Amino acid sequence: RERDLSSSGVVTTSTGNRSVRVRIAVETPQHSGVGEPLDYLCERPLAIGTLVRVPLGRREVTGVVWPGEPAPTDATFELRAVTAVLEALPPLAPAWCGLVDFTAAYYQRGRGEVALAVLPPELRKLDDSQIANRVRKLRSRLASAPPATAEPVLPTLTAEQQGALEDFARIGDGADPATVLLYGVTGSGKTEVYLRAAADALAAGRQALVLVPEINLTPQLEARFAERFAGRRIVSLHSALTPAQRLQNWLAAHLGVADLVLGTRLAVFASLPRLGLIVVDEEHDPSYKQQEGARYSARDLAVYRGRQERVPVILGSATPSLESWQRANGGHYTRLSLVDRVGGAVLPAVRLIDMSRQPRAGSGNGGLAPPLVAAIQDRVARGEQSLVFLNRRGYAPVLHCTECGWKSDCPHCSAWRVFHKIDRTLRCHHCGATERVPRACPDCGNLDIAPIGRGTERLEEQLGALLQVDGAAPVRIARIDADSTRRKGELEARLGAVHAGDVDVLVGTQMITKGHDFRRITLVAAVNPDTSLFSSDFRAPERLFSVLMQAAGRAGRDAAQARRSEMWVQTWHPQHPLYRALAAHDFDAFATSQLEERRMAGLPPYAHLALLRADAKTPEAARGFLAAAAEQASDLEGAEHVTVYPPVPTSVARVADVERMQMLVESTSRIALQRFLARWLPSLHELRRTRSSADERVIRWAVDVDPLLI
Numbered sequence: 001r002e003r004d005l006s007s008s009g010v011v012t013t014s015t016g017n018r019s020v021r022v023r024i025a026v027e028t029p030q031h032s033g034v035g036e037p038l039d040y041l042c043e044r045p046l047a048i049g050t051l052v053r054v055p056l057g058r059r060e061v062t063g064v065v066w067p068g069e070p071a072p073t074d075a076t077f078e079l080r081a082v083t084a085v086l087e088a089l090p091p092l093a094p095a096w097c098g099l100v101d102f103t104a105a106y107y108q109r110g111r112g113e114v115a116l117a118v119l120p121p122e123l124r125k126l127d128d129s130q131i132a133n134r135v136r137k138l139r140s141r142l143a144s145a146p147p148a149t150a151e152p153v154l155p156t157l158t159a160e161q162q163g164a165l166e167d168f169a170r171i172g173d174g175a176d177p178a179t180v181l182l183y184g185v186t187g188s189g190k191t192e193v194y195l196r197a198a199a200d201a202l203a204a205g206r207q208a209l210v211l212v213p214e215i216n217l218t219p220q221l222e223a224r225f226a227e228r229f230a231g232r233r234i235v236s237l238h239s240a241l242t243p244a245q246r247l248q249n250w251l252a253a254h255l256g257v258a259d260l261v262l263g264t265r266l267a268v269f270a271s272l273p274r275l276g277l278i279v280v281d282e283e284h285d286p287s288y289k290q291q292e293g294a295r296y297s298a299r300d301l302a303v304y305r306g307r308q309e310r311v312p313v314i315l316g317s318a319t320p321s322l323e324s325w326q327r328a329n330g331g332h333y334t335r336l337s338l339v340d341r342v343g344g345a346v347l348p349a350v351r352l353i354d355m356s357r358q359p360r361a362g363s364g365n366g367g368l369a370p371p372l373v374a375a376i377q378d379r380v381a382r383g384e385q386s387l388v389f390l391n392r393r394g395y396a397p398v399l400h401c402t403e404c405g406w407k408s409d410c411p412h413c414s415a416w417r418v419f420h421k422i423d424r425t426l427r428c429h430h431c432g433a434t435e436r437v438p439r440a441c442p443d444c445g446n447l448d449i450a451p452i453g454r455g456t457e458r459l460e461e462q463l464g465a466l467l468q469v470d471g472a473a474p475v476r477i478a479r480i481d482a483d484s485t486r487r488k489g490e491l492e493a494r495l496g497a498v499h500a501g502d503v504d505v506l507v508g509t510q511m512i513t514k515g516h517d518f519r520r521i522t523l524v525a526a527v528n529p530d531t532s533l534f535s536s537d538f539r540a541p542e543r544l545f546s547v548l549m550q551a552a553g554r555a556g557r558d559a560a561q562a563r564r565s566e567m568w569v570q571t572w573h574p575q576h577p578l579y580r581a582l583a584a585h586d587f588d589a590f591a592t593s594q595l596e597e598r599r600m601a602g603l604p605p606y607a608h609l610a611l612l613r614a615d616a617k618t619p620e621a622a623r624g625f626l627a628a629a630a631e632q633a634s635d636l637e638g639a640e641h642v643t644v645y646p647p648v649p650t651s652v653a654r655v656a657d658v659e660r661m662q663m664l665v666e667s668t669s670r671i672a673l674q675r676f677l678a679r680w681l682p683s684l685h686e687l688r689r690t691r692s693s694a695d696e697r698v699i700r701w702a703v704d705v706d707p708l709l710i
């Protein structure tokens with residue numbers, strides 16, 4: 001036997017029969033608990049990162065040649081042979097494999113599972129000649145590059161932007177490029193900083209990766225980058241692309257044809273041979289956390305990737321996550337601040353409306369304070385726009401029988417079905433169960449069943465009725481939420497109408513509070529934010545504060561109108577410290593007090609958490625599994641460094657007839673927690689199998705490391 005460890009990263013061991021053993025990451029079924037790369041035979045050595053087709057059970061699957069040595073030979077075990085080598089595709093870089101290794105180890109999943117899950121699904125379907133075809137097409141497009149075009153007109157940087165960029169250049173120069181927290185209020189011109197940093201990376205022949213939280217923000221940002229980098233190739237990567245587009249864009253990045261990749265969380269895994277900069281816009285946004293499979297945080301992986309590949313990372317936000325804020329406080333990240341809005345615009349004045357002093361809901365005002373309605377009317381009359389934000393879609397969250405008390409609960413979930421007036425349905429937002437609204441109460445036959453509460457659909461209707469002034473032109477209201485924008489192109493059309501000034505009032509969910517550079521909005525209102533004030537999730541205040549700051553940030557972005565811009569908040573708790581800090585636009589004060597609370601309570605970022613979740617037919621089965629898992633945990637090495645809390649139902653305990661329980665695992669040491677999980681979780685696959693009867697068994701279990709929703 002001889003070993004070959006060549007500089008190209010080829011790691012193989014040849015055996016007597018002229019075949020070499022290669023280690024291949026394949027997607028093994030999750031319940032098998034294997035997850036590690038498997039050994040195969042090949043006629044010749046293969047470079048790390050090469051894609052291959054191999055037999056797995058009775059199927060043939062795509063795999064990736066993985067770093068590390070094949071396992072020692074076991075003569076009794078016959079290895080299977082690689083069926084095909086996808087040579088048309090240049091191998092993935094060892095650094096890419098390293099990112100996958102880290103993700104798998106940190107989030108406790110199989111490497112093969114992660115590797116295959118983050119590659120474009122299309123790659124698994126194509127054979128070598130089909131891939132060769134696509135590679136050839138892309139390369140020929142590169143050869144016929146667009147004519148090198150007129151220089152874009154660059155805005156003169158503000159002094160703050162200039163300062164931030166100078167600091168960034170200085171920090172980025174060292175051997176260890178830094179992670180930078182770009183803390184800039186809404187409208188302070190963070191995007192311009194990203195553009196300049198990206199321009200420098202491109203000028204140095206490198207690629208830039210720009211992550212955004214929402215798919216609906218990619219077209220807008222893509223347009224801004226495309227305008228600035230005419231003649232450069234920009235591709236997007238997100239889940240709304242067709243499989244063919246996604247493959248093409250991924251290939252463009254992998255082949256180095258694309259200079260700039262703009263995408264949502266999955267783009268953090270883009271293969272970028274010339275990576276020179278990573279930007280994470282709105283780094284605090286919860287959608288950077290994947291909520292199924294490997295539950296990774298793309299923000300955290302971006303930081304890891306930057307360190308590994310010695311590439312600077314910019315995390316940008318007006319309301320940074322408390323994790324990032326604390327790291328900046330501790331000097332691990334470099335904080336660069338933009339405290340003023342561009343062009344002399346100011347942040348909107350915040351008005352907290354004490355709802356206990358307003359006429360009660362139901363008295364014809366639809367739960368909207370009369371002064372707020374009047375303020376919106378003024379805007380309409382002046383030709384300015386207003387944005388009304390309510391984080392609940394549908395017409396009303398529940399229907400109710402005034403006679404017997406029946407409520408429209410979902411038969412499959414511990415949740416109500418939401419009333420959607422537009423198609424007269426009751427829809428469960430958890431399991432999707434949809435039914436036509438009954439004519440009468442299903443329990444007592446009473447015809448008088450009424451909606452309780454309000455979603456965006458009803459808010460739109462109420463605003464229409466309240467705002468209309470006799471004799472005036474009809475008030476133009478646009479609603480943007482997941483329902484109104486389901487059809488392709490609808491979101492763009494509605495946003496376009498807002499930008500064009502064809503809308504007086506924009507009503508919507510969180511979709512409208514993020515990122516958009518609206519120029520005519522002078523009033524933003526949050527009509528029912530209190531609901532998340534007293535949530536059991538310790539991160540709820542952080543999320544609420546950031547959503548409200550972001551929403552406020554949509555007003556007064558044009559300096560000419562900024563001074564009369566307002567953010568209205570309808571609340572029953574106007575004295576709450578969160579609203580006080582909001583009124584003062586004081587993120588620092590809010591973060592300081594939240595961090596102090598977290599420190600006292602031993603919560604992140606001062607402690608590290610993992611959630612073990614179990615789904616079963618009965619709550620007893622789910623609880624029983626978690627309790628047995630906890631029992632196993634107590635005997636393990638390192639158990640003294642972690643605390644395992646008792647199992648509790650999740651916030652929506654039953655979804656689609658499945659009972660869901662979770663158990664919190666906590667440690668003050670990230671490493672101790674990670675090591676402990678690695679020792680503990682493999683045995684849970686076995687535990688699941690050994691639970692005696694089918695009724696006692698869990699349907700599935702999963703671990704969520706650094707969970708965001710608790």
Ligand code: ADP
Binds near residue numbers: 155158161189192343
């Ligand atoms: P943020 O991302 O911080 O919310 P943006 O980058 O969207 O802010 O900038 C807000 C607005 O200011 C945008 O319309 C942008 O084009 C404009 N802008 C940014 N920097 C400058 C500058 N230096 N000079 C003029 N306008 C600028």
Ligand code: ZN
Binds near residue numbers: 401402405441443446
């Ligand atoms: Zn009834």
Ligand code: ZN
Binds near residue numbers: 429430
């Ligand atoms: Zn349901």
